[in-house]
Amino acid sequence: MAKLWGGRFTKKTNPSVEEFTKSIQFDKELAEYDCIGSLLHIDILKSAKILTSKEHGKLKIGLEEILGSIKRGSFEIDDSFEDIHSYIQYLMEKKVGKIAFKLHTCRSRNDQIVFDTKAYCLDKIKVTLALIKNFIGELDKIANNNEKQWMPGYTHLQHAMPIRISDYFYAYIEMLNRDKKRLKSAYNNIDLSLGAGALAGTSIHFSKYNISDVKPTSNSIDTVSDRDFVIEILSALAIIGMHLSRLAEDLILWSTKEFDFIDIDEAFCTGSSLMPHKKNPDVLELIRGNAGRLYGNLVNVLVVMKGLTLSYNRDMQLDKEPLFSSFEILQKELKLLSELLPKVKFKKENIARQLEDECLYATDMADYLVQKGIAFKEAHTIIGKLIRYKFSSKKDIVNMTDKELKSLHPLLTQKKMREIINPEASIKSKKSVKRLKRV
Numbered sequence: 001m002a003k004l005w006g007g008r009f010t011k012k013t014n015p016s017v018e019e020f021t022k023s024i025q026f027d028k029e030l031a032e033y034d035c036i037g038s039l040l041h042i043d044i045l046k047s048a049k050i051l052t053s054k055e056h057g058k059l060k061i062g063l064e065e066i067l068g069s070i071k072r073g074s075f076e077i078d079d080s081f082e083d084i085h086s087y088i089q090y091l092m093e094k095k096v097g098k099i100a101f102k103l104h105t106c107r108s109r110n111d112q113i114v115f116d117t118k119a120y121c122l123d124k125i126k127v128t129l130a131l132i133k134n135f136i137g138e139l140d141k142i143a144n145n146n147e148k149q150w151m152p153g154y155t156h157l158q159h160a161m162p163i164r165i166s167d168y169f170y171a172y173i174e175m176l177n178r179d180k181k182r183l184k185s186a187y188n189n190i191d192l193s194l195g196a197g198a199l200a201g202t203s204i205h206f207s208k209y210n211i212s213d214v215k216p217t218s219n220s221i222d223t224v225s226d227r228d229f230v231i232e233i234l235s236a237l238a239i240i241g242m243h244l245s246r247l248a249e250d251l252i253l254w255s256t257k258e259f260d261f262i263d264i265d266e267a268f269c270t271g272s273s274l275m276p277h278k279k280n281p282d283v284l285e286l287i288r289g290n291a292g293r294l295y296g297n298l299v300n301v302l303v304v305m306k307g308l309t310l311s312y313n314r315d316m317q318l319d320k321e322p323l324f325s326s327f328e329i330l331q332k333e334l335k336l337l338s339e340l341l342p343k344v345k346f347k348k349e350n351i352a353r354q355l356e357d358e359c360l361y362a363t364d365m366a367d368y369l370v371q372k373g374i375a376f377k378e379a380h381t382i383i384g385k386l387i388r389y390k391f392s393s394k395k396d397i398v399n400m401t402d403k404e405l406k407s408l409h410p411l412l413t414q415k416k417m418r419e420i421i422n423p424e425a426s427i428k429s430k431k432s433v434k435r436l437k438r439v
Contacts, residue, residue, distance in 0.1 A: 004086050004104060018082070023317045027084045028077045029324055033119040034084050035067040037112060038103060040194060040211055045105055047211075048204045055099050062095040083317075084116075085109050106202035110224040110312040111194065111217075117320070118190050121233055124327045125187045129180060131334035132240070136176050138338050143169040146346065150423040151261070152354050159360050162423035165346070175243045182236040190229050196220035199311040225311035227301065230319045234298040237326040241294035244333055248284040251344070255281055260350045265343035268336075283336055290329050297322035358397045361421045362387055364429060365412075368420060372411050382409045397421065 039060065046056040066088060069075040081087040092100035143166035153163035193216060195202055195209040201220040209216035217223040254261035264281055272278035300322045304315050362383050369379035386408050390397055395404075398418050405412035419425065 003082060004089060004109065021082070021314070022079075023083045023320065024077065024081050024087060025079055026320050026324065027113070027116075027317070028079075028087075029320070030113075030116040030120055031075060031077075031084050031088065032067065032070045033116040033123075034088055034112065035063050035070065036119060037115045037194070038088070039063050039067070040214055041107060042103065043211055044194065044204060044208050045102070047208045048106075050105055050204075051102060055102060058096045058099050059092070059103060062092050062100070065095065066091055083109070085112050106195075106197065106204050108196075108198035108224070110198050111196035111220075113317070114196070114224055114226065115192065115194060115214075117323070118192055118229060121229060121323070122187060122190055122192075124331075125183050125233070128237075128327065128331060128334070129183055131331055131338070132176055132180055132183075135334050135338045136173050138341050139169045139173050139176075142341060142344075143167075143173070149346065149348065149351075150355055150427060151351050152357065152360055159354075159357050161363060162355060162360055162426045164427060165351075172243065172247055176240070179236065179240045179243065182239065183233070186229065186232045186236055189232065191215065193217040193223055196223035199224050221311045225308070225313075225316075227305055227316060227319050230323050231298065231301055231305070234294075234301055234322060234326055237330050238291075238294040238298045240330055241291045241326075241333070244330075244337065245288045245291035247337070248287040252281050252284050252288070261347055261354075263345040263347060265340070265345075268340045268343070283340060287333050287337070290333065294326050294329060297326045355423045358390065358421055359387060360423075361426055364420045364426050365417070367429070368416065369409065369411060374409075374411075382412075386412070 042051060042056055042059045042063070045051040046053065051059070066075070078087060081090065089100065089103060092103055146165035146169075149165045150162050151165050151168070153160045153168075192214045193209070194211075194214050195204065195206060196217045197220060199221050201217070206216035251262065251264065253259050255264050264279075264284075266279065268281075268283050269279045270282045272280065301319050304318050308315060365386070366376065366379040366383045369382060370376050374382075386397065386405075389395075389404075389408070390400075393400075393404075397405075398414070398421055400414060400417070402413050405414060405417065
C-alpha cells in the first residue's frame with residue numbers, strides 16, 4: 001500500500017495501527033473534491049514554475065480521467081489505502097509515472113482535507129437548500145388547499161383555540177425559511193483557500209493562490225485546524241431535523257384513532273408481523289427518531305474539537321462520518337416528506353366534531369366582555385366560572401337559558417354565546433397577525 005510518508009521510519013506500520021487509523025472507508029466520499037483541489041493545485045505549481053507545461057499537462061490529463069470516472073460512477077475504491085489522498089496519488093503514479101511525485105509539492109494532507117471537506121459542504125448545502133425549497137412548496141400547496149378549513153389549536157397538547165389548518169402548515173414554512181437562512185449563512189461563511197500547507201504556509205507567494213473561486217489562506221494555522229464550518233452546518237441540520245421531528249409527531253398523533261384527523265397513504269406505512277389490522281406510520285417515527293442521531297452528530301464533533309491544541313490533530317478526521325451522516329439523513333427525510341405530505345387526507349368531519357368543544361371559545365367569550373368595558377381579569381374569572389358550571393351541570397353553553405347565563409353576568413346571553421361559539425367567527429376575530437406570503 002502506497003503512503004505519502006515513511007522515509008523517516010525503519011519499521012513497517014503495525015497492521016492493527018493501519019486498520020485503526022485509516023479513513024478511506026468514509027473519506028472516499030471526498031474523492032471528487034480531492035481531484036478538483038489537485039487540479040487547482042497543479043495550476044498553482046505551474047504558475048510558480050515548479051511544474052513545466054508538459055508536466056502540468058500530463059498531471060491534468062490523469063486527474064481529469066480520475067474525476068471523469070468518479071462522475072460516471074465507474075470509480076472503484078481500494079479500501080486497503082490509508083485515505084483518499086493516498087489512493088488518488090497511487091492512481092496518478094500508475095497513470096503518469098514519476099511525474100505524479102511532484103503532485104504533493106508545497107502541500108499537506110492537512111490543507112487538502114480542509115479544502116475537500118469545504119468543497120463537499122458547499123455542494124451538499126446547495127442540494128439541501130433545493131430540497132427544502134421543494135418541501136416548502138408542498139407545504140404551501142397543502143396550506144392553500146385548506147385555507148378555509150379550521151381545526152383545534154393546541155397548547156400543552158390540550159384544546160386551546162380554533163386555528164386555520166393553513167396557518168398550521170405556514171408555521172412550518174416559517175421554520176424552514178429560518179433553516180434556509182442558517183444554511184445560507186453557513187455556506188457564506190465557508191472560504192475555500194489553498195496554501196496553508198501543514199500549518200505554516202508554503203514557499204509559493206500568496207498571490208499565486210488567487211485562482212478560480214479559491215483564495216490564499218489568511219491564517220494558515222486557523223485554516224488547517226478549523227472545523228467551525230462543520231459544527232455550524234451540523235447545528236443547522238440538527239435544527240431542521242428537530243422541525244421535521246415535530247411535524248412528524250403531529251402527523252403521528254393526528255393519524256391515531258384517538259385523534260383521527262388524517263389518513264396517511266398506505267404507500268408510506270408498514271404493517272405488523274403479528275397484528276393483521278395494523279397500519280403503522282413508521283416513516284414518520286423514523287424521522288422523529290433520526291432527530292436524536294442529528295443531535296448526536298453535532299455533539300460528537302463538538303466534543304472531538306473541545307480540547308484540541310492548535311493546529312491539526314488526527315482526532316479531526318472523526319468529523320467526516322457525522323457530517324456525511326447528517327446530510328444523508330436530512331436529504332432522505334426531505335425527499336420522503338415531499339412525497340408523503342401531498343397524499344395525506346384530512347378527515348374534515350372528525351375535525352369538525354372536535355371544533356364543537358365549547359372550551360375552545362372561552363377566550364373569545366372573555367374578549368367579548370372586555371369589549372363591553374369589563375377588565376380582562378374580571379372577564380377571565382367570569383368565563384372560568386361559566387366553564388366550571390358547564391361541567392358541573394353537564395350542560396352545553398349554547399343550550400343554557402338566559403337566566404343561567406345572566407346569573408354569572410348580565411351581558412351573557414344565549415344568542416351571544418351561540419354567535420361566539422363558531423370556529424370561523426373565532427378565527428376572523430383575531431386581527432393581530434399580518435398574514436404574509438411565506439414561500
